[in-house]
Amino acid sequence: MPTVTVPAPITTAIAATGVLIRPARRGDSRRIAELVRIAADGVADYIWSTLAQPGEDLLDVGARRYARDGVAFSHQNAVLAEHDGAVVGLMLAFAMPPRREAEAGVEADPILRPYAELEVPGSLYIADIAVADGYRRHGIATRLLAVARERMRAEALDGMSAIVFAANTASRRLFQNHGFAVVDRRAVVPHPMIRHTGEALLYHAHP
Numbered sequence: 506m507p508t509v510t511v512p513a514p515i516t517t518a519i520a521a522t523g524v525l526i527r528p529a530r531r532g533d534s535r536r537i538a539e540l541v542r543i544a545a546d547g548v549a550d551y552i553w554s555t556l557a558q559p560g561e562d563l564l565d566v567g568a569r570r571y572a573r574d575g576v577a578f579s580h581q582n583a584v585l586a587e588h589d590g591a592v593v594g595l596m597l598a599f600a601m602p603p604r605r606e607a608e609a610g611v612e613a614d615p616i617l618r619p620y621a622e623l624e625v626p627g628s629l630y631i632a633d634i635a636v637a638d639g640y641r642r643h644g645i646a647t648r649l650l651a652v653a654r655e656r657m658r659a660e661a662l663d664g665m666s667a668i669v670f671a672a673n674t675a676s677r678r679l680f681q682n683h684g685f686a687v688v689d690r691r692a693v694v695p696h697p698m699i700r701h702t703g704e705a706l707l708y709h710a711h712p
């Protein structure tokens with residue numbers, strides 16, 4: 506498996522001034538996949554494993570997916586935090602279809618069904634948010650959520666939504682402190698690649 510580049514830690518002073526928030530480009534696709542991998546606690550790896558060619562590295566599958574245009578899981582829906590030329594944070598978000606379009610049927614894969622059922626139609630769905638180790642607790646995720654809020658308002662979406670594992674205390678605190686509340690939940694279907702059991706929680710923040 507290829508090594509994930511770990512950027513050097515930052516000081517509080519640099520964090521306040523030196524972190525650039527910018528839209529992603531196609532060339533960021535591999536780094537997007539690395540950070541999605543951190544955010545998804547094994548769910549992305551599981552999805553990529555269902556799409557991989559025999560012997561294909563899972564990160565290559567992820568990078569290929571984010572290099573696409575015009576789909577939800579595209580670099581076009583990613584916002585990055587950059588420090589000193591290194592990408593240290595990611596948010597991937599897209600508008601969920603309104604309910605009438607969402608009646609697309611039941612997710613066939615029982616491992617993925619709980620996440621497919623946890624939807625707020627019409628909301629801006631924050632599919633992934635992650636900040637590299639050593640850069641956390643400097644307000645980077647807060648800045649990424651501010652970008653999401655701007656997009657939610659600009660596109661007149663029905664708030665913002667996110668799925669969080671119940672065991673992920675940091676992420677739950679992040680969303681709760683930014684106006685999100687739990688509106689639904691499902692039991693996680695255990696799988697060796699998925700790092701949590703217990704529950705997955707659907708969070709929603711009103712516009």
Ligand SMILES: CC(C)(COP(=O)(O)OP(=O)(O)OC[C@H]1O[C@@H](n2cnc3c(N)ncnc32)[C@H](O)[C@@H]1OP(=O)(O)O)[C@@H](O)C(=O)NCCC(=O)NCCS
Nearest residue numbers: 543544634635636641642643644645646647675676678679
């Ligand atoms: C969750 C995560 C994205 C937060 O990023 P961050 O840049 O450190 O978050 P911020 O600095 O903007 O923190 C905002 C608030 O969230 C809460 N929070 C963040 N990390 C926390 C932690 N480890 N423990 C408790 N609360 C935490 C705090 O209320 C914090 O405000 P404070 O620092 O003023 O107390 C980051 O910890 C991460 O990447 N975790 C691994 C990936 C992940 O779990 N992603 C979410 C998947 S749903």
